[in-house]
Amino acid sequence: MKKITIYILIGMLSIGSLFTSCESVKNTNKTQRGAAIGAVAGGVLGAVLGNNIGKGGNGAIGAVLGGVIGGVAGGVIGNKMDKQAREIQTALPGAQVERVGEGIKLTLGENSVRFDTNKSTLTTAAKANLDKLVPVFQSYADTDIVIYGYTDITGKPEYNLTLSEQRAISVEKYLESKGLNMSRFKMVGMGIADPIATNDSPEGRSQNRRVEFAITANEKMVEDAKKQAGN
Secondary structure, X not given: XXXXXXXXXXXXXXXXXXXXXXXXXXXXOHHHHHXXXXXXXXXXXXXXXXXXXXXXXXXXHHHHHOOOOOHHHHHHHHHHHHHHHHHHHHHOOOOEEEEEOOEEEEEEOOOOOOEOOOOOOEOHHHHHHHHHHXXXXXXXXXXXXXXXXXXXXXXXXXXXXXXXXXXXXHHHHHHHHOOOOHHHEEEEEXXXXXXXXXXXOHHHHHXXXXXXXXXXXXXXXXXXXXXXXXX
16 A cells, blocks of 8 residues: 655644643643644644745645644544545555645546546546545545646647646546535646656656645534534
8 A cells, every 4th residue: 555645844843842841831731732732833834835835836735735724623634634545545545645734635647547648538447546536535525625637748838727627627527426516626727837747758747647636624624623622
């Protein structure tokens, strides 16, 4: 099984050490300490998000970090996302599952969701792999999902932008046909932006032709988490 990647902000361990080493904090309970550390973490994540978007990184990671709640409620959401990430990886081992902040970035390359050249129609293999994700998405109905479509640099940028959006829509429409609520989804075409590999080789271009998901807590999950945290 492919390892689930967890993004950890530099400095989180030092933040935790700072709080746990202070004499005044030693008398607090775990919930109070978690809330304090979570609040600081939320602020750090917000700064990272700002820098990320400022550099043009407004794809799946930016969307996930934008949903950070922080505190104990954020920890409750994070635990649910941990479980969902593991279930996604088990259902579709070929996918790249990354836990980011309090959400999930899911990348489906051509080994899992393949499109024919210059086409936005899902292949039979792509549909079969999406079928494996449907039960997981159904089990975690209190999440919002943004689907990002990407292309390689072959062809004009304007054409690729439209094609990438059509591919994201094709994925959403198929998931909707399997009973998922369309209101949970947003579709974004990214075209040739944010390549994850070189476009100078067939192998690299193949990796760049992909679909990404940003999975975040919806309002109901956030409110439930706050109640569970005693907020």
